[in-house]
Amino acid sequence: MQDSSPFQYIAIDQISESKTNPRQTFDQAKLEELAASIRPHGLIQPIVVRPKEKGFEIVAGARRFRACQLAEEFSVPAHIKELNDAEAVEWQLVENSQRVDVHPYEEAQGFQRLLDVPGYDVAALVEKSGKSASHIYARLSLLQLIPTVAEAFVQERITASHANLIARLPQEHQAIAFENCWRKDWQDKEAHLLPAKHLSAWI
Structure with missing residues (x-):
């Protein structure tokens, strides 16, 4: 402005x-x-x-x-x-x-x-x-991110792609998703993150 x-x-x-x-x-x-x-x-x-x-x-x-x-x-x-x-x-x-x-x-x-x-x-x-x-x-x-994940995102310890995916999960599952987002096979499973019924596929 x-x-x-x-x-x-x-x-x-x-x-x-x-x-x-x-x-x-x-x-x-x-x-x-x-x-x-x-x-x-x-x-x-x-x-x-x-x-x-x-x-x-x-x-x-x-x-x-x-x-x-x-x-x-x-x-x-x-x-x-x-x-x-x-x-x-x-x-x-x-x-x-x-x-x-x-x-x-x-x-x-x-x-x-x-x-x-x-x-x-x-x-x-x-x-x-x-x-x-x-x-x-x-x-x-x-803003749906739990504090731990939000802090990691602001500090750029996770990418915007990871943050957007995790934000769309129920908050009770976000901590587990955050812990797993560094796994080598996590990227291949991103498509299965959103429906909660698929969480067991990568947890």
């Missing part, structure tokens, strides 16, 4: 990150690279913040903010927006949907946060995010 409104510089210690930001994982090496590019000339693309009781909360630009911290910048350029909680979540969802490196599980969590807001449904998400309904439903299905 682009913003051409005026910006101002805000001291880093006056800014805090948002707990509702869909992006919760950051590649440290890429942060270091971005920090290195910021040191000579500062941050070129402003972040977006909203006023809070104490200071400002990031609406968009957490990665840039963290890189500025690494670069030991005193302040960062920022657009200040008056947004309520629902509007902030919507902004975060749209901003992150335009980036290719957001993890699918975190994108799913972002979709669900908006669905929890009165007045939002999948049709509204399609309009706001520009994603298809099938994409949104596929992402939301990932």
Whole structure:
């Protein structure tokens, strides 16, 4: 989401990150690279913040903010927006949907946060995010993963293919599927995962 409104510089210690930001994982090496590019000339693309009781909360630009911290910048350029909680979540969802490196599980969590807001449904998400309904439903299905599997997926210890298959299993069978997804013959049995009656074929 682009913003051409005026910006101002805000001291880093006056800014805090948002707990509702869909992006919760950051590649440290890429942060270091971005920090290195910021040191000579500062941050070129402003972040977006909203006023809070104490200071400002990031609406968009957490990665840039963290890189500025690494670069030991005193302040960062920022657009200040008056947004309520629902509007902030919507902004975060749209901003992150335009980036290719957001993890699918975190994108799913972002979709669900908006669905929890009165007045939002999948049709509204399609309009706001520009994603298809099938994409949104596929992402939301990932939220059926049990915590152990979800954590492994976010940490990229299992593939998106594995996560999607396991998410479609009853939760009481997911732990067993997770344990078996590294088996050499597991790939050959993926087609039998979905109907619970086939679980005995690979457990």
